[in-house]
Amino acid sequence: MSPPDQKAVERTLHFLHEIQALSLSDGTFGKDHEHLSRQQRKLTARQLRKQRKQMARNATKNANIIVISDDDDGGKDANSQPEPLPSKSSYVGLPGDNAPLSPLGEHLARLPMNPQLAKLLILGALFGCLEPALAVASCLNYRDPFEIPLDRQISAAKGRLGLSQNTLSDHWVYVTVVQNFRQLTSGVERYRFCQEYFIRDNVVSEIIRLMGDYARLLHEYRYIATPSPTDPGANINMNNFPLFRAILCGALFPNILKLVPQIKDGRVCRPKVHARPSEGDISINPKSVNGNVWPADPVWMVYFAKTRMDNSTCSTVLDTTIIPLRPVLFFSGSIQSNLIDSTVFTVDNWIKVQANPVLFRLIRDLRACLDDILESKFRCPSVTNWDPSSAEGRVLHTVVNLLANELVPTVQTQRYPWEPKTLERPSGGDGVQSSQSKLTAPHLDNQKQDV
Structure with missing residues (x-):
């Protein structure tokens, strides 16, 4: 087994820092970062890059030690004492015994999925959008429920657009699929639904099972009150799509x-x-x-x-x-x-x-x-x-x-494949089709506020 490339380790550390899973001490980074001068910002960025490079060098160095140690095991005497492995702190390149994971990073590390999807679960639970977050995370972490024949691409695209409910979101398509599938009680109805939209029913069933598993983990970590994906308190905003896209x-x-x-x-x-x-x-x-x-x-x-x-x-x-x-x-x-x-x-x-x-x-x-x-x-x-x-x-x-x-x-x-070719395309702002979400919270007023 080859050790990891140092640049790949640096990219991973940078990614973890961007999603707030890694705590890097730069001395000046904080809530008032926007008030720093350009020179101070450059210094801050330089300190972060230097720290990431040091951590990457240490991680690569220790990975090399482990690989060499494994390769040399066969030539050592069976009675010889194994050499101690590097300490935990040397892996991360920082002094002390604790890895520089942030409190969020500690929780992301415990959830069995991509850290961005794990973060989606946690934010969904905290903001009352648990079930949509579970559906999207389960689909993205497992597999796409759609299986589209080559000769049915147009019908599938039209059906997928309908499942999006005019939200301009591929992710909300997954939410709609799971919700509709769960509402159908008979096997015949579910079969017809899956046939209409080119969905694999066994994949959706597995996604629903995964949603239950992830909900139990969130309950175990005390983010939700019950281990159910449909917990009322954790789904208070489940139909508030504008909030859900912000969580995304x-x-x-x-x-x-x-x-x-x-x-x-x-x-x-x-x-x-x-x-x-x-x-x-x-x-x-x-x-x-x-x-x-x-x-x-x-x-x-x-x-x-x-x-x-x-x-x-x-x-x-x-x-x-x-x-x-x-x-x-x-x-x-x-x-x-x-x-x-x-x-x-x-x-x-x-x-x-x-x-x-x-x-x-x-x-x-x-x-x-x-x-x-x-x-x-x-x-x-x-x-x-x-x-x-x-x-x-x-x-x-x-x-x-x-x-x-x-x-x-x-x-x-643009003209969709199922629309007639004689349809005139929009030009210069004419023929604009406004696509606005139909899934807004009923208790909120949609008043435009310019940022």
Whole structure:
């Protein structure tokens, strides 16, 4: 067995730090990071890179020691004493006996899945969206429930678009599939449902079983009151899709894309997909419900999986959900203010945001309060207190209202394969088809607030 490559270890450490699973001490990083000067920010970033490299070197060095030790075991005397393995602290490159996992990282390490999906489960439980979070995490961690014959691609695409319920989300398709399947009581009804949408019933049954297993783990870690995926207290916001897409953003960050509209000769063309500079070129799978989306204005997406075909020059994103801007501000990485223009802010060192400074300060202060609540939950898990008279309940209700009151971005669509070829495509803003979520919480008013 070959030891891990040092650069691969560095990338892993950087990823764990981005999803808040790893605690790195840089001396200055904190809630006031956005007020640092450019020189201080560069110093902070340099300190983090140096610390990650040191940790990666130590991890690679100790992996080499273990590999060499295993290879030499055959030539040693059976009565000889084994050499002691390196201490736990030397693996992580930090002094002391404790690994630099954050409180959240400790919980993510205990859940048997990708850390982003584990984070989705925890956030879903804390924000009252448990069942949708369980459905999405189980599907992404296990397998896609769809099995589409090559000669039925058009029918399958039309059915998948219907299952999305106009939410502009591949992930909500999984939620709809699981909910509809569970509501059908007879085997005949389930068979017809699966045949209509090209779904494998045995896969959905396994996904439902996994949802129960993951719910029991969350109950064991005290995030929910009962071990049931349908626990009422943990599903108080299960139909609040605007909140759920914000939770998706928090869990899947930094997997964020930006769709930028393209206009040629006065006509709207296929948008350009922008990812972080380190990601390179990316495209969206045509099978995605957002594969034909052409935004009128730049919009943001979150995704979980991407792949690269042998004959392709860029990676392809397999699953997407279109999100507005506020979830990015609440659940992203560091936010830095522009020292020249007080209305411009930079998120995660590449996302440019123009916002009213007063509203931005409100979001920043709310985010700080939310971070404190989440940190306390990660350190000492407990069931969420939604009582408006409590400090926790007031903050959460305010955050939920702010996230749920932001409208879905307006988009237009290319002609779908099942539509007649004589259908005129939109141009110059004419023929815009507004796609807005039908799954908003009934007690919340959808009032537009510009960020």
